[in-house]
Amino acid sequence: MGRRLYARCRSDPALKFRPRLWPRSLSGQMALVIAAALFVAQAINFTLLLQERQRARIDGATGPVVGRIADAIERNTFGDPSRSDRGRVRSVAVSPVAPGGEHRPDIERSLRTALSEAGIKIGRVETEVRTLAPDDQRLRYTGKERRERFRRAGGELMIAVERPGRDWLVLSVPWFRGEDMIFWHLVSQTIVLYIVVLVPVLVAARQISKPLRALAGAARGFRPGEPAEPIEGRGPQDVRDVIAAFNALRLRVTAMLDEKDRMLGAIGHDLRTPLAALRVRIESVEDETDRARMADTIAEMNRTLDDILSLARLGRPSEPPTEVDLAALVEAVVDDFLDLGEEVAFEERARLRMRLRPSLMRRALRNLIENALKYAREVEVQLAEAPHQVTIAVCDRGPGIPEARLNDVFEAFTRLEHSRNKDTGGIGLGLALARAIVREAGGDIMLANRAGGGLTATITLPR
Structure with missing residues (x-):
């Protein structure tokens, strides 16, 4: 049976196992979600x-550059082209920016816009981020680790602005790649935020879900009918209200079942009294055939009454395990039937x-x-033992039951007249009562047609 279920799950797309992404617990x-x-x-x-941050860095880099270029053009004071002093505007013939x-x-783009707004006619604008050399004189007063960090961060930004038909204005400014630093700063901030927010949420959700699990x-x-202590109200007030409602509901259900048992007992007593009187009166009937039929009818009524009362009271059995x-x-x-x-056979x-x-x-x-x-x-009874269950099979060679109606016979007051003998007695409570008893014990009953004819009723009980 396990192999058939597994094969069916593999072949049916609707039953294929998928990883559960949405958790089932409240916490x-x-x-x-959070x-x-x-x-x-x-x-x-x-x-x-x-x-x-990017806008601020661009504005911080372009603002002073535009002021220095405008001041150098206005005063016509340019630095030595042969030197690369940082911050000094130099005039060169060819752009030093490497392609x-x-x-x-x-x-x-920002420099071109800013210089145009300042009234400076320009052509092309080129930039290049350069890494400082290990022996750069501007790093001679910094430590080794900081010098290496500056070198990896970029070092300087070379800017070249073309004046059409004249020359290129070149200057370099400090430039550091700060994207990695701010990225990891934000990542660490997010981790701290997750810890600060999620930990209290998980604690609060656990305080809510714990009493709910106890309630479930x-x-x-x-x-x-079994004695049970009321559940202690814990958690938020809403959860406490649910627990209190369940405790009250359990008391009402128990009271209703007690009343039902008393009513059924009274009905059984009231019905058995006239049946007993009828059983005494039929003794005066002279015809033995009629007297026997009347006795069989009264016995059948008593059996039916016992089945109805047993089925109605099954939820609260008086017999302890x-x-x-x-x-x-x-x-x-089996010996009782043999007698x-x-x-x-067994x-x-x-x-x-x-x-x-x-x-x-x-x-x-x-009943089976x-x-x-x-x-x-002829009926054969078989008892089999497995590691985690015990099965009792009752096998016959009767007409069997149509496959589509194997479960219908377990409904109370159901008899399959078209599939079995119409002259058989009973009102259709035997199998219903048997399944209710077995399920109350934690097991189940299954019916299956036998190869070659007949039916097998299998009781499965957990060990």
Whole structure:
């Protein structure tokens, strides 16, 4: 069965296993939502800060350059072309900017705009970021580590401005690549923000989800009639209100079931009294055939009444679970049928200790065997043991049941008249009662048609 289910899951696209990205717990969902919101907010913040930083760096680099060029042109004072003094405007014939160097088009556009607004006629504007040489005299007073950091950060920005038909004005200014530094600064800021925000959120969500998990466990473990302590109200007031409502609901449900049991007991007593009186009165009937039929009718009414009361009271069994030998229990039920002259086969097995309600389990097995004997002369009962479960199979060679209606027979008051003998007795409660008993014990009953004809009813119980 496991292989068939696995193959079906592999072949059905709707049942294929996919990784779970959305957490199921409340704390996980809250943490994921807040983490995603923080990520979006920080991404927007990153973008705005980087843009603002870039604009500030460009303005800081172009503003003084425009002032120095304008002042040098106005006073006609240019530095020595053979030297590369930082900040001095030099006049050269050819642009010293290397074509394959690291250019800054954004600074070039900003300089062209600023110089045009200052009334200076220019041609091309070229820039190049240069790394300072290890023996650069401007680094002679800095430490080794700081000097290397300056060299990796860029060092200086070479700017060349063409005056059409005349010369190139060249100067260099300090320039450092600060994008990496601000990026890692923002990353560390985000990590701190995540820790500061997510940790309290996870703690608060856990305080909310813990009482909710306790409430869910109490709801799953609720058994009418069994003593249970009320759940302690913890967490926020909303959660406390839910827990208090569940405690009150459990009391109301228990009270309603108690009232139902009292009503069913009264109904059973009121019905059995006239049936007992009828059983006494039919003794005066002279015709033995009529008297036997009347007695059978009264016995059938008593069995039906027992089934109805048992099915209605099954949720609150009075019999406590005990340690029993399941093999001996099955053998005792089979012996009862053998004493009645029925052909029921069972192979004796070793002791099999299990904890269950023996009277109810005996009744469930008896119902299955009776149901099989109605449609077949011979019935075989098999008991098998597996590592984590025990199975009891009741096999017959009757007409079987259509595949489409194998589950319908477990509904109360359901009889498949078209698939089985119409003359059989009962009102359709035997299988319903058997499944209810087995499920109350934590197991289940499955029906399957046998190869060659017949039906197999399998009880599966956990160990």
